[in-house]
Amino acid sequence: MGLTSLLLSPYALLLLPIIYYLLPYIRNHAIRDIPGPKLAAFSNLWLLYQCRHGMRYLAVDQVHKTFGPLVRVQPDHVSVADPEAIGVVYSHTGGWLKSDYYDAFVSIQRGLFNTRDRAEHTRKRKAVSHTFSTKSIGQFEQYMAYNLQELVKQWDRISSTALSGGRQWAEMDCLHWFNYLAFDIIGDLAFGAPFGMLSKGRDIAEVKMTPNSPHHLCPRHRSPQPPR
Template sequence: MVLLSSTALWLGALGLIFYFFVKRITEWQRLRHIPGPFLAGWTDIWLLRHVIPGTLCTKLVDVCNEYGRLARIGPNWVVCGDAVEVQRIWSIRSGFSRTPWYKATRLDPEEDNVLTELDTKRHHQRRAKLVPAYAAKGLDNQERLVDEQVSKLIDLIDRKYISSPTTVKPCDMGRVMQYLTQDIITAVGFGKPAGYLDADEDMLGILETCESLLAPGHIIMFLPLVRRILESGILKPFLPKPTDDRGIGGLLGLIKSHVDTRYGDSKVHGKDMLQSFVDSGLTRPQVEAESLVTLFGGTDSTSTALRMTIFFLSTNMSAYRRLQAEIDAAVVSASRPIIADEHVKRLPFLQACIREGMRLWPPSMALLPKMSEIDQIVCGQAVPAGTYIGWSGLTVMKDKETFGDNADIFEPARWLEAEPEELKKMEGVYGLVFATGTGWECLGKKLAYVELGKVLFELFLRYDFSMVNAMHPFDWINHGFTIHRGMHVSITKRES
């Protein structure tokens, strides 16, 4: 009897090994014609090797340079570095849809949000309910609220971070820009700023906690089994709760407290994005889910765009001085104390700097995979149904066929000097930064441009910027969003 049991166990183990072997062979054969790193054809370990340290975004550039515009990076993964093909795949009627990869960004295993909804029809229906809030329809105070927070940023810099020829008071741009974007979104989203700029610190440790969760969240995206366990709700008792004092739980509690004020017998009617969500017909759990997306979906990306554009300008003195000359000429007729958004839109070189900054370092560089239910041809290669097709943001945005031989360089003038047909092509590719013209276009694009224009205008009007450590200006990791460490900037007041 013991012998039979032992034999059965051995046969079972051998059967299991044989099953996984056949499964691996079958997976490898599906995409064997698409070149890529050898290990990537057999296991997701190759992907995880670069996801874990936060360097996948730059490694994908190396892969596309070595293996071509379409390369295999996993058993069921390919990456596309071809701008035209990415535009086609992301287009509204392309036949491609989101993959389950997106589910890993869902904090509540029982409630989807606009970023995690996979069904294209339901996604579009939810977007339609959210668009009025993000477009500021009926919210005529939004620009004023932005202006108030920009003024607070200026006050903070004047109060604590003005350097002199003999004294350097380094400003951590990585943190301060997060404080700004968080205060802006809480002001326009919930009617009251969180107060980061006033305190000049990460109250409750929310920002630090969210940054610490980016890495595990990114890793889980590439571990389907772990992702399914999280989606099942088994671990829900161990997830952060609104009753927690700090971290993600504290953030959930903050969201819930805001939402609670809009329901019940003593509900208040605000003039903000949250009220627009409530009035749109979303359920209460959906309102809470979308409020969380509002709070962090765009603030990280906008703060990254701001600090990287300031950094890039500090490396190109001709662009730096040209921008300040345009600002100096415009301030004569600009509204005070903060320039109006309509005026900012009419400043061509400032707008070129914004585009160039986000082109050279896209605020979000996640793979954002799409898949098709039918076989497709991508970059001339047959891609079987169900294959995950991600993009290499840095490869696409530094495409020399689109942006010229100096595509690796921060040169805002390219946007003003290009011929009409060239400019149209550049704008189409650059639009992928916000997924413009696709079914997944960034809802916060309008507000992001308002923030970028106003902040850059007012800062370069008043100050000069230089990196404290020119040889090593900052450290960074990227888990979809970029985290900057040690981004210390010396800020001096401009001479009148």
């Protein structure tokens, strides 16, 4: 029997799926002893199933409760749930390489947070390290606190409106409000004043067409429906 005939035989075709799932298990022998769901050691299907059903966070939390702080959730993926490991895993000098997961966040070119090359990351990190120093971050607190208080004020207003209308609850899209919060904090830090999205409860900003022209409101996109 020739090699071609052997490769195309029914037995070879049946072996292909076995080899496909067995090779990652053999290749990642260094993490073979780390416990986890049996299927996860051979295939991505276990984690894919959890993601497809929107239960990944619950499933991963449950396997950590079952197996401990180190759990193998994919053939080449170990989930770590130990506060003491933060400094080890995320240390710049720890020798850990970012996974290809970060490639999904690359747009046009790599930035500081999605760069996987250690030398390139070191160069980019030095350029902005002073901005993220403890002293600099401490100076941001007053601006963040002010805008967080404005967010709470708006949510209290929405709740009070619902209560006065005879309801015990209020419906809103928190994602929009978190975007308002982020933009207002950025405006406060970068331009000396928030954009006013939180106070207006809308995704708008005051802009000028020319330095001497009057202000007008510019929505970035259609504002969401008001909370109920």
